[in-house]
Amino acid sequence: MHISRRDVLAGMGGMAIAAAIPPLHDHAYAHFHTHPSRPPQELPRRPDFSIPEDVTFLNCAYTHPLPDAAAHAMAEYAYARARPGAVMTGTSELAARVRSDFARLINARAAEIAFIPNTSTGENLVVNGLRIAERARSGINVVTDALHFEGALIHLDALQRERGLEVRTVMPKDHRIDIADLARVVDRNTALIEVSLVAMYNGFQHDLKAVSDLAHAHGAYVYADIIQGAGAVPIDVQASGVDFCACAGFKWLMSDFGLGFLYAREDLLDGVVRRSQWGYHSAVAMATHFLPYDAPGDRFFTWEAGADAGATFEVGSRANGALAALGASLPYILSIGVENIQAHRQPLLRRLRDEMPRLGFEPVTPPATTSPLITFAMRDGRDVAARLRAARVNARVASNYIRLSPSVFNDMGDIERLLEALS
Secondary structure, three states: OOOOHHHHHHHHOOHHHHHHOOOOOOOOOHHHHHOOOOOOOOOOOHHHOOOOOOOEEOEOOOOOOOOHHHHHHHHHHHHHHHOOOOOOOOHHHHHHHHHHHHHHHHOOOHHHEEEEOOHHHHHHHHHHHOOOOOOHHHOOEEEEEOOOOHHHHHHHHHHHHHHOOEEEEEOOEOOEOOHHHHHHHOOOOEEEEEEEOEOOOOOOEOOHHHHHHHHHHOOOEEEEEOOOOOOOOOOOHHHHOOOEEEEEOOOOOOOOOOOEEEEEOHHHEOOOEOOOOOOHHHEEEEEEOOOOOOOOOOOOEEEEEOOOHHHHHOOOOOOHHHHHHHHHHHHHHHHHOHHHHHHHHHHHHHHHHHHHHHHOOEEOOOOOOOOOOEEEEOOOOHHHHHHHHHOOEEOEEOOOEEEEEOOOOOOHHHHHHHHHHHO
16 A cells, blocks of 8 residues: 555645644654664664653553554555545555564464454464364363463453363462473363463563473463563564464554454464354455356355465454554564664663662562563552652553553663652
8 A cells, every 4th residue: 555645635635734744654764764874773762753752651561652654654544544536555465564574573484474353362263273162071171370361361261161161270479480380280181371471460471482392292282472572572483382372563563453463383274273263364266156257167156265374363354554553663673673672671670670679669570581561569559650640651550560661762761750750
């Protein structure tokens, strides 16, 4: 899809729109062109975002701000949709590029990536595809842990209540899940181990290879929720051996709600994991045989099922606004490098770990964790929330914890403003 800014302005009211919409760019590297001397890996990158100068944003584990390039891509799409007769082309090509970029991000093949509307849909597709509910009374079990995403825990608990599925849940010790505790409850009847690569509560990060090795030694499979990891920590699905993983795009992939990704190992498709839904994306070819000038056929309609992850799990239309954003945000992330993103935040997290306890906050993130968020427990968060609002600091404040999650646009000054607000 391409629509020029001139077309947008002509169709939507000229100068009023021009004042509201910054110049649109063809790809994610707009700021690299305006600042050619700055290498893509240089951090922080606050100029790439439109965060107000008086706002300190440390809440990316909740939802990440859009980079300007992604916002502009969504604006191009929105104004093309709003303008009857505007030519929108290249959506299929964009989807192929986004699929390929995400595959590159996690070291997968594009054929192993499906678009999904959200992470929970991915988890449901895997559980349904492995026929977990159908096999629940045959003696199988599913192993998970208490730090796993709450939506997935609800799903498994519902299957336990309604279908009699045995769900074995490992509890954390010292705010982490010990692989030895997982190993104690995995046996030959374990069909699936479900974990969150990075725990949404406190950032604990599993050793995904260790979890996969444990599962495979007992004939089980592994599903990982990677929404708090993809784009923020290096992920290599080939090296880890994970069987399935899923995420949405609105957190560390710096896109919008409504579109994400499901990875499934290619050798498990249409065999170990079956299709639990069908639609037009399931087919790689289709034809009618009853309309004028149609080729004759034995049936009025024929089609051929595809075999890759997209054909296995996708059924209908995608969120093309979020797809447009991903078309800019994924190249942006890849150009910086996830390893550089991870390294950039470590001094910020160390400063928080050193200083927050002095202000009365109890760290509940394991000390060796390098994931993108850090959490501190507290008795009552009402005063904390009020202080941060007054200081224009955006963080996740719950009744009994505060979660801080800096990104590529944050620097030590942001951390100091938070600490000052809480002092």
